[in-house]
Amino acid sequence: MSFHAVNMNEPAARWSASAGSDQIAIGVAKVAKPYIPYDGPVVTRDEARATGLKRYFDNSPCARGHVAERYVATAACLGCGRENARACNKIRKTKNPERWATIRKAWDASNRDKLNVQARDWRANNPEKAKAYCAKYYAENRAQLQAAGRAYHHANREWQNKKSRE
Numbered sequence: 001m002s003f004h005a006v007n008m009n010e011p012a013a014r015w016s017a018s019a020g021s022d023q024i025a026i027g028v029a030k031v032a033k034p035y036i037p038y039d040g041p042v043v044t045r046d047e048a049r050a051t052g053l054k055r056y057f058d059n060s061p062c063a064r065g066h067v068a069e070r071y072v073a074t075a076a077c078l079g080c081g082r083e084n085a086r087a088c089n090k091i092r093k094t095k096n097p098e099r100w101a102t103i104r105k106a107w108d109a110s111n112r113d114k115l116n117v118q119a120r121d122w123r124a125n126n127p128e129k130a131k132a133y134c135a136k137y138y139a140e141n142r143a144q145l146q147a148a149g150r151a152y153h154h155a156n157r158e159w160q161n162k163k164s165r166e
């Protein structure tokens with residue numbers, strides 16, 4: 001037989017690496033992770049079943065055109081599963097935005113270091129986009145930012161005056 005034993009951990013790791021979160025908030029901007037198609041060994045459903053594997057890959061596109069691993073039990077494509085989950089999350093988010101925002105905020109808070117590094121990397125790799133985003137943000141929030149600037153200036157002037165009086 002031409003196919004070699006599939007390490008079950010390996011395709012799973014590959015999958016989660018591409019499916020984990022393809023939209024990562026990096027500070028103020030978002031970047032999409034590229035879709036990495038499965039490039040592991042070809043294992044037919046029968047071969048996988050015979051060796052007790054839970055997933056197989058026969059290199060054939062699903063109805064939606066994914067060339068991805070499939071579950072032995074249902075022949076369902078993992079790419080479809082991923083899309084369905086995403087669509088489902090989208091509906092959940094619109095139905096209960098407050099709840100989603102809370103979850104998101106908590107996740108962001110516990111991954112702050114990771115997000116900061118990602119944001120820094122993204123800005124370093126996309127200086128033009130970062131600049132454009134910054135300009136856009138400023139244009140859209142000009143009044144607010146100017147007010148904040150004035151407030152800061154005012155607060156510091158007070159503090160400095162107080163300092164010099166002492």
Ligand SMILES: [Zn+2]
Pocket residue numbers: 062063064065066077078079080081
């Ligand atoms: Zn599919």
